[in-house]
Amino acid sequence: MSTTTTQTETHKPVVEKYLSQYDFANLKPYVHPPETKADLPWSELVTLDLEDYHRPGGKERLAKQLEHAVHHVGFFYVKNYGLTQEQVDRQFTLAQHLFELPVSEKEKYECNYRAADYNGWRRPGRALVANGRDNIEIYNIPKFTPDFEGKYDQPDLLKAHLPEIEVFQKALHAKVVLPLLRLFALVLQLPDEDYLVRQHTYEKKSEDHFRYMLYYPRTEEEWAASKYGATGGHTDLGTVTLLFRQPVAGLQILGEDGNWTWVSAQPGTITVNLADTISHLTGGWLKSSVHRVVAPPEDQRQYKRTGLLYFARPHNDTQLLPITDSPVLEEAGVKPRFDKIVTMEEWVRAKQTLQLNPDIAAKRWAERGDGKIEVLAGFHDQKYKE
Ligand SMILES: O=C(O)CCC(=O)C(=O)O
Numbered sequence: 001m002s003t004t005t006t007q008t009e010t011h012k013p014v015v016e017k018y019l020s021q022y023d024f025a026n027l028k029p030y031v032h033p034p035e036t037k038a039d040l041p042w043s044e045l046v047t048l049d050l051e052d053y054h055r056p057g058g059k060e061r062l063a064k065q066l067e068h069a070v071h072h073v074g075f076f077y078v079k080n081y082g083l084t085q086e087q088v089d090r091q092f093t094l095a096q097h098l099f100e101l102p103v104s105e106k107e108k109y110e111c112n113y114r115a116a117d118y119n120g121w122r123r124p125g126r127a128l129v130a131n132g133r134d135n136i137e138i139y140n141i142p143k144f145t146p147d148f149e150g151k152y153d154q155p156d157l158l159k160a161h162l163p164e165i166e167v168f169q170k171a172l173h174a175k176v177v178l179p180l181l182r183l184f185a186l187v188l189q190l191p192d193e194d195y196l197v198r199q200h201t202y203e204k205k206s207e208d209h210f211r212y213m214l215y216y217p218r219t220e221e222e223w224a225a226s227k228y229g230a231t232g233g234h235t236d237l238g239t240v241t242l243l244f245r246q247p248v249a250g251l252q253i254l255g256e257d258g259n260w261t262w263v264s265a266q267p268g269t270i271t272v273n274l275a276d277t278i279s280h281l282t283g284g285w286l287k288s289s290v291h292r293v294v295a296p297p298e299d300q301r302q303y304k305r306t307g308l309l310y311f312a313r314p315h316n317d318t319q320l321l322p323i324t325d326s327p328v329l330e331e332a333g334v335k336p337r338f339d340k341i342v343t344m345e346e347w348v349r350a351k352q353t354l355q356l357n358p359d360i361a362a363k364r365w366a367e368r369g370d371g372k373i374e375v376l377a378g379f380h381d382q383k384y385k386e
C-alpha cells in the first residue's frame with residue numbers, strides 16, 4: 001500500500017460510496033398513482049404529434065391544428081416529444097426522493113423570497129388559500145448557462161444527477177418549446193418562422209426553469225378551509241408551461257363559456273398551456289388560459305400529487321409589446337397591454353414578488369378592494385371566484 005496517498009484519493013472511496021447511494025439502481029422508482037374512476041367533465045383538447053413536425057408539410061398541418069386552441073383555449077397536448085418514458089420516469093423518481101429529504105436539508109436551498117428569486121426550494125404552507133394554507137412544495141432549477149453557473153447549490157441527490165437534468169431540460173427547450181414557437185409563428189403568419197425563437201434562445205439570459213412540484217394530501221377540514229382549491233384560478237406568467245402527464249386529477253381550465261373542465265392524463269403526453277408573456281407579445285390574441293388545481297376526486301384524495309414542469313420565458317431584455325408584422329394581429333387590431341414599455345425582467349420581478357411573498361400580495365390585493373390588482377404599468381390580474 002502506498003504511503004503517499006493524497007487527500008482526494010483518501011476520500012474518493014467515501015465520496016463515491018456516498019454518491020452511489022443516489023444511483024438510480026439504489027433509488028426506489030417512482031410509481032404514478034392509479035387514474036380516477038370518477039366521471040368528470042373532461043376538457044376536449046387537441047393533441048399535436050410532434051413527430052409530424054419533421055415530415056414534409058407537417059409544420060403547416062400542426063399549425064392548422066393549433067389555430068383554434070391557441071386563440072380560444074390556451075391548452076393542448078403534445079406527444080412524441082423526443083424524450084423516452086424512462087427519461088421522464090427518472091425525473092419523477094428524483095422528485096420523489098428530493099421531497100423525501102428532511103426539511104433541515106431542503107431548507108439549505110430555500111428560495112430568496114424577498115429578492116423575488118424562485119430558484120431553489122419553496123416550502124409548503126406559506127400562502128393563505130381562502131381560510132387555509134397552501135399544500136404545495138416546489139423545487140426550481142434554472143437554465144444551465146453561464147448566467148446561473150455557481151449561483152445555486154443543490155442537494156447531493158440532485159448534484160449526482162445534474163448532467164442528466166441538464167440534458168432533460170435542454171431537450172425540453174429544443175424539442176418542444178422552440179418547435180412550438182415556430183408553429184405559433186406560422187399561426188400568426190410572421191415573416192419568418194424563427195421570429196419568436198430568436199427571443200427564446202437557450203444561451204441568452206432568461207428565466208426559464210425546470211420544476212419538481214408536490215401537492216400534499218389534505219384532510220377534509222383542510223380542503224373545506226381552502227374551498228377545495230376553487231379560488232386558485234390564475235394564469236402563468238411566461239411563454240408556455242409544459243406539464244408532464246399527471247394522473248392525479250385536479251387541474252381545471254376555465255372555458256370561454258365560463259365553465260371549468262378537468263384536464264385528463266393522456267398517456268405519453270405533455271400538457272402545454274400558453275401564458276401571459278406570449279399573450280403580451282400578441283396583444284392578448286394568443287390566449288393565456290385561466291386554470292386552477294382543485295381537490296382530486298374522492299378515489300385519489302389520499303395520494304401525493306407529484307408534478308414535473310418546465311416554464312419557458314423570453315430573454316429578460318424582451319420588450320413586451322405586440323408584434324407589429326403579423327397580418328393576423330393587424331387584422332385583429334390588437335393593442336399594447338401596458339401603458340409604458342415593460343421588459344420581461346420587470347414583468348417577472350413584478351409577478352414573482354407577489355407569488356413568493358404572500359404578505360406583500362395580500363396588501364396589494366387589498367389596495368383596490370375590487371378583486372383586481374395592478375401588477376405593472378396598467379396591467380391587472382383578477383381573482384377568480386368559485
Ligand atoms: O400541477 C398542475 O396541474 C398545474 C400547476 C400550475 O398551474 C402551476 O404551477 O402554475
Ligand SMILES: [Fe+2]
Pocket residue numbers: 234235236291
Ligand atoms: Fe399554472
